[in-house]
Amino acid sequence: xxxxxxxxxxxxxxxxxxxxxxxxxxxxxxxxxxxxxxxxxxxxxxxxxxxxxxxxxxxxxxxxxxxxxxxxxxxxxxxxxxxxxxxxxxxxxxxxxxxxxxxxxxxxxxxxxxxxxxxxxxxxxxxxxxxxxxxxxxxxxxxxxxxxxxxxxxxxxxxxxxxxxxxxxxxxxxxxxxxxxxxxxxxxxxxxxxxxxxxxxxxxxxxxxxxxxxxxxxxxxxxxxxxxxxxxxxxxxxxxxxxxxxxxxxxxxxxxxxxxxxxxxxxxxxxxxxxxxxxxxx
Amino acid sequence: xxxxxxxxxxxxxxxxxxxxxxxxxxxxxxxxxxxxxxxxxxxxxxxxxxxxxxxxxxxxxxxxxxxxxxxxxxxxxxxxxxxxxxxxxxxxxxxxxxxxxxxxxxxxxxxxxxxxxxxxxxxxxxxxxxxxxxxxxxxxxxxxxxxxxxxxxxxxxxxxxxxxxxxxxxxxxxxxxxxx
Numbered sequence: 001x002x003x004x005x006x007x008x009x010x011x012x013x014x015x016x017x018x019x020x021x022x023x024x025x026x027x028x029x030x031x032x033x034x035x036x037x038x039x040x041x042x043x044x045x046x047x048x049x050x051x052x053x054x055x056x057x058x059x060x061x062x063x064x065x066x067x068x069x070x071x072x073x074x075x076x077x078x079x080x081x082x083x084x085x086x087x088x089x090x091x092x093x094x095x096x097x098x099x100x101x102x103x104x105x106x107x108x109x110x111x112x113x114x115x116x117x118x119x120x121x122x123x124x125x126x127x128x129x130x131x132x133x134x135x136x137x138x139x140x141x142x143x144x145x146x147x148x149x150x151x152x153x154x155x156x157x158x159x160x161x162x163x164x165x166x167x168x169x170x171x172x173x174x175x176x177x178x179x180x181x182x183x184x185x186x187x188x189x190x191x192x193x194x195x196x197x198x199x200x201x202x203x204x205x206x207x208x209x210x211x212x213x214x215x216x217x218x219x220x221x222x223x224x225x226x227x228x229x230x231x232x233x234x235x236x237x238x239x240x241x242x243x244x245x246x247x248x249x250x251x252x253x254x255x256x257x258x259x260x261x262x263x264x265x266x267x268x269x270x271x272x273x274x275x276x277x278x279x280x281x282x
Numbered sequence: 283x284x285x286x287x288x289x290x291x292x293x294x295x296x297x298x299x300x301x302x303x304x305x306x307x308x309x310x311x312x313x314x315x316x317x318x319x320x321x322x323x324x325x326x327x328x329x330x331x332x333x334x335x336x337x338x339x340x341x342x343x344x345x346x347x348x349x350x351x352x353x354x355x356x357x358x359x360x361x362x363x364x365x366x367x368x369x370x371x372x373x374x375x376x377x378x379x380x381x382x383x384x385x386x387x388x389x390x391x392x393x394x395x396x397x398x399x400x401x402x403x404x405x406x407x408x409x410x411x412x413x414x415x416x417x418x419x420x421x422x423x424x425x426x427x428x429x430x431x432x433x434x435x436x437x438x439x440x441x442x443x444x445x446x447x448x449x450x451x452x453x454x455x456x457x458x459x460x461x462x
Contacts, residue, residue: 031311049334086335091323134313
């Protein structure tokens, strides 16, 4: 078994591999499958939007619309402020759809097994740390932008930088909060990357180990990966909302401006359990 | 197996970008993918999500309207039920009054007809008594006259001559007196 396993020349690489160049830009295997995933996603969503606009529903359109409605409601529940929820929703929803579709297309047969010059032609986009890191940066930057919008520039800085002489515990808490922002960034990107990469490796290893029986065994693992893909997309979606909710929330109203007092109150109330939820999801 | 186990090591050793290079993080790729993703967000945010959000809002509005209409209908039904209950109560009361009145009237009518019937029967009986009385008197008178004629005839035959009516009457009266 070990002999045949080694003989199959299992190709596992942490980084996405360059397949060809377009001018100075290197096109990697993850970008190829990512582009395919993006096209599939756009096709599905534009089809659904067109059908919804015409009012001609079918089961698939109904399913997507039902899911969309559920996510919109979740966003409003988590953020608390409906206006802000509607602002952050396109980003969070696109993260969900992108992660879901690109994760799912990476489970298609041929991914990892079709090679060009020794490197796989296709690789799941979530299994490329560039993509997950980019998503995490966008999420954290967006939450910071909304925090600046809510608290003001100095008000937002005041969340992290507190006078250690008058409020030493608060200053320490602020420092931890600042470090927390980076840990969130790393955790968000590595969680998705780790799951997607491990999923691809798992499918590859199972295919090699089960050899001729792989066509019987692999579908179970593929179904499991579909489930994991959904979970990862949902976790990324919810964490994006929770981080935004935490960023715009105020603790005791120290930095809340008068005009945002009403909204702040509602956010304080609704996001009372967000740190717990974030901890549970993480 | 050895090949698999040495994959990570070889990746790290061949990369010259430190930990980021070993993990495959390339700033150009990262920026490109971030831009591509942001384009997706803008595209979907402009052309897809507004349509779907509008559909959700419309549906929500319809549901709220339906709930309001249902509540209004429920209130209306409750009010109608209360009205019906009040009307039923009123109707029962009126019906009871009508029945009572009808019973009273019927009793009065029965009593009146009883009285009338009694009066009529009494009158019939009185009339009958009167008629009988009259008949008895007429019969007595007829009998009296017949008796007188009979006595006159008998006397005529006995004494053999016809007496004057004056004598007859006196004789007859005496005979009747004797007979009595």
